[in-house]
């Protein structure tokens with residue numbers, strides 16, 4: 001069982017990396033493999049709405065997004081961790097997620113999602129809500145913790161002192177491990193939920 005972690009920080013060894021390290025340690029104890037990709041300093045452009053992914057199932061820009069999509073397809077869970085910029089996620093991360101979720105057409109249902117926001121002081125819960133929206137329209141259950149998944153710190157490494165934030169990360173990793181294992185058992189015992197063809201109405205009435 002494997003969790004893919006996207007770290008949206010451009011800072012190597014920044015506070016988001018501190019939060020991610022706590023997750024990785026706890027997943028290892030729980031017997032869940034992790035792979036972390038730090039995308040905050042990558043050159044990832046936004047979606048241009050060309051629609052070519054509608055036919056190809058992959059993005060027209062053949063960069064890290066298509067590589068991440070292949071890893072996401074194999075993973076049982078996805079964690080998206082980001083520094084907070086102006087009460088929002090890092091812009092490169094958002095460009096990546098827009099293109100990742102829009103262009104990839106594999107079934108994401110019952111892969112477990114979780115988001116983590118890291119800030120000096122404010123905007124964590126707005127960012128947490130922003131990131132959870134990608135999971136919520138993909139039939140992905142969202143793993144939670146004892147508090148909203150936030151860690152605080154400004155200068156590199158300050159997050160080490162946010163003991164409550166780090167505990168929130170450990171509880172999140174344990175809860176997410178439990179969900180992933182339980183879903184695997186549930187698939188064996190009950191099978192996946194029945195699906196329907198998606199009805200698209202675009203709010204246009206005849």
Ligand SMILES: Cc1cc2nc3c(=O)[nH]c(=O)nc-3n(C[C@H](O)[C@H](O)[C@H](O)COP(=O)(O)O)c2cc1C
Nearest residue numbers: 009014015016083084085086087119120121122153
């Ligand atoms: C462009 C920019 C905008 C920021 N906006 C916020 C903000 O809205 N709220 C906040 O508390 N911290 C803000 N910060 C501080 C970072 O969230 C904080 O330093 C965080 O620890 C960075 O994580 P990192 O070390 O993983 O990059 C901002 C930092 C930058 C560079």
